[in-house]
Amino acid sequence: MPEANDSAHPRTTRTGGRIRSEDARAAVLAATADLIEEAGYGAVTMEGVAARAGVAKSTLYRWWKTRATLALDAYGQAVARRMPTPDTGSTAADLTAFVEELYRVVEHPFRVNALRGLMAEAQLDPAFAEQFRSWVRSRRAIVTDLLARGVAHGELTPGLDLEHAADLVFGPFWYRLLVGHTPLDPADAPAHVRTLLSGFAATPPGA
Template sequence: MTATPPAGRPGRPRSEQTHQAILEATQEVLREVGYGGLSLDEIARRAKVGKRTIYRWWSSKGALVAEAFREDAARRHPTVDTGTVHGDLVSYLSALFSDVSSPGKKAALSSMMAEAQTGGDFAADFDQFIEDRRTLVRDLLERGVRRGEIAPDTDLDLSVDVLFGVFWYRVLTGDRPLDPAVAHALVAGLLQATRPA
């Protein structure tokens, strides 16, 4: 199975195996050294490809990192449907919190957030990564509204902010746990505040 290069970027169809090897190597290096220390030379070495292959398929280091994290997030945190909004949110957040506890993941995310705040080329790529995650959680909340589990006048964007606000605060400060107990407490508090009258 092969994938074609991005629109407007001529070249041979790319090997899906090579594509995946590059994304996995990017994840590895990022967890070890953070965004600032990320080297395309090292990614190419680990993926066993030429650096020109990376440049052919990605327009920048930021585009590569963003795709690597989007692909990893989609694989690790697929859309869930447990039958209740409580179950959906707890399932998603528990998986997210467990993932970020893996070695180097929290530091990698912190370095990406720091780089995005500089306003450089990576900012737009990172914003899209964040927006994809927000959309997934907002969809879970909208399903809760349709089921009658969440009040229809609930500010869903603010609710997403509440859930991810705790996540990012604890990622960036690094001194408080992110575990299933936190996921349960966070979801319980949000649903208590947004339940129908």
């Protein structure tokens, strides 16, 4: 039978430590996101984030080995909150809402800076590249799920190559973001989606 001290206190101690740890982690992610929003990816340093979050730098390294992994975690969480999965009952409306919000990154230059910086890191650091691809896959999964729903509802052609279709959705975004040959504009999203869906649409029987 456990002694009284064993049963009375350990649970409270562990829970308090867990809460403090979660609070510290949330403070670090918030500080990182704020730095990205205010000054861009280049402003993110482990020292600067630690000071802003009010934690020791060793606390950061316990969870994130590099500033790139930290920035990706913070940016990814911010994107997930800003871009919930649309579900209006219409594939066209859902995809348009997603693409409009995707393109809206240009309204925040430091977010553009962050994406470009993270993409550059992914080309130079093989270990980070896999983390970056994992995050990209999570964003692509939203689109492939929307398209699969459209196929299931008879809005899109059966047998649609969902991975290729997702490439076509994200292609203009990344190409324009990275090359800068022409601007990204949220106002273009409806037309872009209409063009895409005209190629994905199910053919009416007898057509």
